[in-house]
Amino acid sequence: MMLSVDIRHHFPGFELDARLDAPAGLTALFGQSGSGKTTIVNAVAGLMRPDAGRIKVGGTTLSDSNTRTFLAPHRRGIGYVFQDARLFPHLTVRQNLLYGRWFGKSRTDTIDFARIIELLGIGHLLTRRPGALSGGERQRVALGRAMLSRPRMLLMDEPLAALDEARKAEIMPYLERLRDETRLPILYVTHSPAEVARLATTVALIRDGRITASGPAAQILSDPATAPLLGLREAGAILTARVAGQEDGLTRVDSAAGPLWLARTDLPQGRDLRLRILAQDVMLALQRPEGISALNILAASVRDLTATDGGILVRLDAGPEVILSRITTRSANALALAPGKPVYAVLKTVSVAPGSIGMSES
Numbered sequence: 001m002m003l004s005v006d007i008r009h010h011f012p013g014f015e016l017d018a019r020l021d022a023p024a025g026l027t028a029l030f031g032q033s034g035s036g037k038t039t040i041v042n043a044v045a046g047l048m049r050p051d052a053g054r055i056k057v058g059g060t061t062l063s064d065s066n067t068r069t070f071l072a073p074h075r076r077g078i079g080y081v082f083q084d085a086r087l088f089p090h091l092t093v094r095q096n097l098l099y100g101r102w103f104g105k106s107r108t109d110t111i112d113f114a115r116i117i118e119l120l121g122i123g124h125l126l127t128r129r130p131g132a133l134s135g136g137e138r139q140r141v142a143l144g145r146a147m148l149s150r151p152r153m154l155l156m157d158e159p160l161a162a163l164d165e166a167r168k169a170e171i172m173p174y175l176e177r178l179r180d181e182t183r184l185p186i187l188y189v190t191h192s193p194a195e196v197a198r199l200a201t202t203v204a205l206i207r208d209g210r211i212t213a214s215g216p217a218a219q220i221l222s223d224p225a226t227a228p229l230l231g232l233r234e235a236g237a238i239l240t241a242r243v244a245g246q247e248d249g250l251t252r253v254d255s256a257a258g259p260l261w262l263a264r265t266d267l268p269q270g271r272d273l274r275l276r277i278l279a280q281d282v283m284l285a286l287q288r289p290e291g292i293s294a295l296n297i298l299a300a301s302v303r304d305l306t307a308t309d310g311g312i313l314v315r316l317d318a319g320p321e322v323i324l325s326r327i328t329t330r331s332a333n334a335l336a337l338a339p340g341k342p343v344y345a346v347l348k349t350v351s352v353a354p355g356s357i358g359m360s361e362s
C-alpha cells in the first residue's frame with residue numbers, strides 16, 4: 001500500500017506543486033511554518049480540492065482533476081490523529097474507541113479490538129472518561145480510535161506537538177509499534193527534527209510549496225546536502241550490524257565498517273541491529289589514536305566536505321558504509337582534509353537506532 005500525491009494548487013501569494021510518495025511505514029512531512037504541510041494534509045483528507053492533480057492510496061483514487069474524481073472525506077478510509085485528541089468528554093474510553101466504527105461483533109472484530117488495545121497499552125483505561133487521562137494517554141486512545149476505523153492509511157498532523165517532553169517519550173514507542181505492526185502508510189506532519197530522526201522510515205522535506213527532497217530516512221539524514229535542512233543536531237549515519245557476542249562487559253557487534261563495542265545489552269548473538277552515529281559524535285584523527293577512552297575507532301577515507309553553518313560536514317567511506325562527521329572549519333584546515341585522504345573516525349557514542357529491536361524477525 002502506498003499513498004501517492006501529485007497536486008498543484010494556487011492561493012494568492014502561494015503556489016503548491018507537490019509530488020510525494022509515502023510507502024508503508026511512517027513518512028514524515030517536515031517543513032517550516034507556511035511551507036504547505038497543512039494544505040497537503042487537507043488535500044489528502046478531502047477537506048480541500050486541489051486545482052489540479054491526483055491523490056491515490058493503493059489502487060484507490062481519492063481525487064483526480066482529469067477524471068473529476070473527488071471522494072468525500074468520510075469515504076476515503078483515512079484514520080486521523082491531530083494535535084489535540086478530540087475525544088468526546090462525556091463518553092468512556094471504550095465508547096470513544098467504538099464511536100462511529102464500521103465494526104460489528106464478529107470474532108475478527110473482537111480480535112482486532114483486543115490487538116489494538118494491547119498494542120497501545122490502553123486496556124486498563126477503558127472505563128475512564130477522557131478528563132481522567134493524561135495527555136499522552138489521550139493521544140494513545142486517539143491512535144486506537146483511528147486504527148479501529150479500519151483505515152487504508154493514517155494521517156497524523158503534529159500529534160505530539162501539544163505534549164511535554166516526558167509525555168512525548170511515553171508515546172513514541174507506541175507510534176513505533178503502530179508503524180511496524182500495521183504496515184499502513186502513515187503521513188506524519190511535524191516541525192520536530194527529533195521526531196523525524198526517531199520515527200520516520202521515509203522523509204519528505206517541503207519548502208515554499210515544493211518537496212525539495214524525499215527518500216529513506218537514513219539516506220536523508222546522512223546526506224550532507226539534505227541533513228542540514230532538518231537541523232544539524234540530527235545529522236548522522238545509520239549502520240547495520242550484527243551482535244557477535246559479549247566481551248569484557250560490553251556487547252560486540254560486527255558491521256561492514258568494522259567491529260564496534262556497545263554498552264552491554266542483553267541482545268542475543270546473531271541479532272541484526274541498526275546503529276545510529278550522529279555527526280556531532282564523530283571526531284577525526286590522521287593516526288590511529290592510542291590511550292584514548294573512546295571504544296570505537298574506524299579506519300575510513302574522506303569522500304567529500306560540505307560547508308554548513310559554523311562548520312564542515314565530512315562524509316566518510318568506512319568500507320561500504322558511510323559515516324558523517326561534523327567538525328569545525330579550523331579542524332578541517334588543521335588536518336588538511338581533502339577527498340580520498342585516509343583518516344580514523346573516533347566515535348564518541350554509538351546508539352542502537354530505535355525500531356531495530358526485532359528487526360530481524362520482521
Ligand SMILES: Nc1ncnc2c1ncn2[C@@H]1O[C@H](COP(=O)(O)OP(=O)(O)OP(=O)(O)O)[C@@H](O)[C@H]1O
Nearest residue numbers: 011012013014031032033034035036037038039040
Ligand atoms: N485558504 C487559504 N487561502 C489563502 N491562502 C492560504 C489558505 N490556506 C493556506 N494558505 C497559504 O498557503 C501557505 C501554506 O499554508 P499551510 O497551512 O499549508 O502551511 P504549513 O506548512 O501547514 O504551516 P504551519 O506549520 O504553520 O501549519 C501559507 O502561505 C498560507 O498563508
